[in-house]
Amino acid sequence: MRLVIATCAVDYEGRLSAHLPTATRLLMVKADGSVSVHSDDRAYKPLNWMTQPCELRAEPGRWVVSNPKGETLTITIDEVHLDVQHELGADPGLQKHGVEAQLQELLAANPGFLSQGLRLVRREYPTDIGPVDLLCRDAAGQAVAVEIKRRGEIDGVEQLARYLERLDLDGRLRPVRGILAAQRIKPQAQVLATARGIECVEVDCERLRGAGVERLTLF
Amino acid sequence: MRLVIATCAVDYEGRLSAHLPTATRLLMVKADGSVSVHSDDRAYKPLNWMTQPCELRAEPGRWVVSNPKGETLTITIDEVHLDVQHELGADPGLQKHGVEAQLQELLAANPGFLSQGLRLVRREYPTDIGPVDLLCRDAAGQAVAVEIKRRGEIDGVEQLARYLERLDLDGRLRPVRGILAAQRIKPQAQVLATARGIECVEVDCERLRGAGVERLTLF
C-alpha cells in the first residue's frame, strides 16, 4: 500500500463527470491497483476512487488511472507532503454474524411469535420468482407466507405481495395470508402493507431470543 | 488525519458482530473523529469503520471507538509499523454532474423522444406520495406520467405504478399513461412493467443529447 498526502486536483470521467478543486488530500494506492482519494472527514466513502481492475500511469505531477470500461481518474499533483509505502500482505477477511439470517432462524423455530398457533411448513419455500422466507399454516389451517427483513420497507411489502400473487395460483395453498416481519417497519411500508392486506409484525430480537426458548419449553 | 499501519485484530459490536483476525492493516483517523480500517485491496470499502459522531479512546495496544448508539469498534494493536499525522484542512468538495438529473433535463426538453407527439406539462409534478418526474400530454391529449431512472429496475416500476394509482384519482387526468424511461431497463422490470400496463423506453443519452437538439430545431 502506498500512501501519498498531496495538494492536488482530481477529475473523474466515467459514469458521471466529477471535479475536485485543488486541496490537500490522501491518495491511497492499494496492492490490487485500486486508487482512492480521501479528505479529512467521512470514514467510509472516498471523495473519488477507481476500483480494481484498473491501471495507474504515474508521471510526476500527474496520475492517470483508467479501467477497461474507459473510465478515467486524473489526479493533478501540485505538491507532495508525504509518500510512504508498506507491504501489508493478504487479509484473512471479516467474520460476520448477520441479523436477517439470525432472525429467520429464530422465527423458523418460533413461528407462533408472529401469530398465535402458526406452524412452520418450510423455510425458503420456492416459487418461480424466488423463495419465500417461511411458509406456515395458521391455527385454522390457512397458508401463511412470511417475508423476513431486518428493516421493513416498501420493497419488502411489494416483494411479499408478488409472492402472494404467485402462491395464490396454487389451489392447495389459496388463499394465502401474508406477514411481513422485521425488527422495525417504516410507516410508509405499514400503510402499503395494510392496503395490500398484509400483516406487519415488528420483532424484538432480544425478546425473541429469550422468550422463544421459553415458548418452546412451555408448549 | 492520522495514518497508522499496524498489526492488529479488530472487533465490531453493533448492528452485527464482526471479527477481524490479526493482520497488518491501515488505520485511518480523520479530523471529524471517524475511524476506518483498510486492507491492501478494495479502493472503496474499509474492512471496518466507525462513522462520525464517535469517540476514540486510544490506550497503548488498544483503541476503542464508540458512538452514541452504543456501537463499538475495538482495535487490538500488536505492533505499529508507521504512525504519521498531517493536517489536510477542509475540502472544497466534489462537483458532480449526475446522470439522472441530466436525463430529466434532456427529456423535459424533448419529451417527443419518449413517445411521438408528447408535450411537457410540468416537471416534478406533485402527488401526495411524492413528485412524478415528468407529467406530459400525448398527441391525443391523454395525460402521461414519466418516471426517469438511470437504470430501470423493479423498484422504478412499482414507484411509477403507485404514482399512476394516485394520478388516476384526479378526474382531470384520468386515465393516465405511464412511461418508465432509463438508460437501460432490466428484463425483470420490463416484464413487470408490461404486466402493469406501463411502457418502457430505453434512452441513449448520447443520441438524445445530439438528436434532441436536432429535433428542437426541426419542429
Place this chain on the structure above:
DNA sequence: CTATATATCTCGTTG
C-alpha cells in the same frame, strides 16, 4: 429529528 431517494453505491451469490 425522521423518512425517503440516490449511489461512479460495493459486494456477494446465482443462473
Place this chain on the structure above:
DNA sequence: CAACGAGGTATATAG
C-alpha cells in the same frame, strides 16, 4: 457475464 438482493450500506435532502 448479467441479474438480483443485501448492506453495520453511506449520504443528501425534504418534511
